[in-house]
Amino acid sequence: MLAIINGNIFTMAGPPLKKGTLLIEGKKILKVGLEVPVPIGTEIIDASGKIVMPGLIDAHTHVGIAEEIYRIEGDDTNETTDPVTAHLRAVDAVNPADLAFQDALTGGVTTLVTGPGSANIVGGEMVTMKTHGAVVDDMVLRFPAGLKCALGENPKRVYGGGQKMPVTRMASAALLRDTLVAAQNYLDKIQHSVTHESSPPERSLKMEAVVRVLKGEVPLRVHAHRADDIMTAVRIAKEFSLELIVEHCTEGHLIAPWLASAGIKAVVGPIISNRAKVELMNRSLETALSLYQAGVPFAIMTDHPVVPIHYLSLSAALAVKGGLPEEEGLKAITIYAAKILGIDHRVGSLEPGKDADIIILDRSVLDPAHRVEQVLVEGCRVI
Structure with a gap:
């Protein structure tokens, strides 16, 4: 299991979640929200100060x-x-x-x-x-x-x-x-x-x-x-x-x-x-x-x-x-x-049950100066 924590999550299915948590199990998104319990032993990606959004x-x-x-x-x-x-x-x-x-x-x-x-x-x-x-x-x-x-x-x-x-x-x-x-x-x-x-x-x-x-x-x-x-x-x-x-x-x-x-x-x-x-x-x-x-x-x-x-x-x-x-x-x-x-x-959005295709950026993807720092495709980190 993998958790992305403390990020500014743009789910594209609702308003952004500041310091939200996104929990991934296998290839799929399990949970996303502000108060998501993270099981012991879960691998953590700390996205503090970053934007998390769908690929x-x-x-x-x-x-x-x-x-x-x-x-x-x-x-x-x-x-x-x-x-x-x-x-x-x-x-x-x-x-x-x-x-x-x-x-x-x-x-x-x-x-x-x-x-x-x-x-x-x-x-x-x-x-x-x-x-x-x-x-x-x-x-x-x-x-x-x-x-x-x-x-x-x-x-x-x-x-x-x-x-x-x-x-x-x-x-x-x-x-x-x-x-x-x-x-x-x-x-x-x-x-x-x-x-x-x-x-x-x-x-x-x-x-x-x-x-x-x-x-x-x-x-x-x-x-x-x-x-x-x-x-x-x-x-x-x-x-x-x-x-x-x-x-x-x-x-x-x-x-x-x-x-x-x-x-x-x-x-x-x-x-x-x-x-x-x-x-x-x-x-x-x-x-x-x-x-x-x-x-x-x-x-x-x-x-x-x-x-x-x-x-x-x-x-x-x-x-x-x-x-x-x-x-x-x-x-x-x-x-x-x-x-x-x-x-x-x-x-297309970060919701439970969908593929864990996720990108983590240092700023808005619409800012030409942004950097894509991490990319996950079906829960696998490829960048």
Whole structure:
């Protein structure tokens, strides 16, 4: 058993606990509070003068897939041979030896989502995983974590140059719709074979991945920067009754009320970015604020390696600079991210029964000068 005592505990499930105690048994949090008895023989970490909070969560990265240092050798981000590759699985590309995993831990990030890039209309299935481990299978928290899709400039640039669909935004939307309809037809054939005790259709890994979205088992996670691309994703999600998470949502501040009324979730970022392409023209530090004010559930991401993953907290700090309340900035990289990812029963806050993913800092994680002094993943000290 392990106890962290005397720290200023930010549970992210209530007000901070000054000089609180957090009791850990095995991989889980046993108790947290101000008057928690510590059994004799318990290992003690004295966090006097320190902040104790849940490990951070980066809701959108390419860690382990777009590897640090390597270029061609370690870049497995985009399968640019077909605009629809729903059957690709992020778990088959993640290298747990990628140096970015260690960077994540030094930055206090204990959970992340990684997946394919945005070259394809349908890129493949994403995975939510812990940042500590030697074998991917042991690090997985949720798979699949969503089906990665993309609208806007990237698919047009990758395929349009070779006069291959999509050349236009109309074609991008059409390809996504066509894929969803094909999956509906595949599902109908399966159900018909069950009802009529006939032979099922030939198995299709591509269709199986899309069917999971149609059945509501995983969300459709659509890369979209520009407001019109975002609304195309919303339109398609409504048409097929899908759970939608908008990835990037760069111009979300221009249409926040519409996103709120449609019940859309967003993962915002990268915030530390220049106007690298036209669809980033209206990037703003106030995007997260606008979504918060409109009531849109959101998290903040780095899109590593676009922004190094250990700058996740700095990304949240910049959103706070843009007007987002400090507490909301903290939640956007902890409990809000966990809820959007469907893993809040495991991580995102310090509560009994949850994974003991904990970081200890010398000051607020939103202060650029902070230092992450200790990191625990499932009760094991890794830093």
